[in-house]
């Protein structure tokens with residue numbers, strides 16, 4: 001008898017052979033990629049991931065996602081688009097930087113990371129100094145990291161973290177705004193699924209984009 005408590009997407013993602021990788025498969029999947037890799041951390045339903053991968057066939061795009069349902073939706077989009085330069089990792093992004101070699105990552109999107117708004121939860125936020133150092137250590141020098149969030153408190157903490165790393169990582173800020181859509185939608189960028197919801201609610205979208213010239217070389 002089928003277990004009604006079992007998440008149906010655990011089984012359903014098995015059909016996407018070569019598109020979905022679980023924790024223990026991710027390291028070898030990365031090794032098989034020859035060129036630069038662009039990450040979409042917390043890719044949700046994969047809308048932005050597939051949009052960007054379609055425009056940039058020379059780069060391999062990896063979406064990283066914890067939830068089975070979102071992994072399923074992302075894989076379905078990749079399959080329907082017929083993309084050969086895109087995959088989704090079902091894993092906790094906290095473990096992600098350790099899987100890469102230095103100089104493998106050419107760009108990172110972190111769009112609407114879970115905000116963990118309560119004081120006791122803030123330690124769970126992904127974007128913190130240690131994580132950004134670990135992630136930056138795997139970047140190709142000059143790579144861009146793009147962050148957007150509707151959550152003002154998280155944004156201020158992100159800004160503090162990144163501005164605290166400016167000298168160490170040779171950071172150049174290319175976009176810093178509390179209202180990303182003030183002048184309308186940017187050409188060539190995708191509004192993500194969560195972003196659409198937040199915009200409908202009348203929330204402002206914070207954005208911080210920056211380039212990293214000196215990837216971190218130490219140990220954490």
Ligand SMILES: C[S@@+](CC[C@H](N)C(=O)[O-])C[C@H]1O[C@@H](n2cnc3c(N)ncnc32)[C@H](O)[C@@H]1O
Nearest residue numbers: 042043044065066067092093111112192193194
């Ligand atoms: C608010 S949603 C944003 C999704 C998508 N980026 C968008 O803008 O529509 C945050 C997503 O990050 C995923 N997520 C949160 N923490 C994560 C982690 N540690 N590793 C991987 N994914 C994570 C959640 O499952 C969720 O799908």
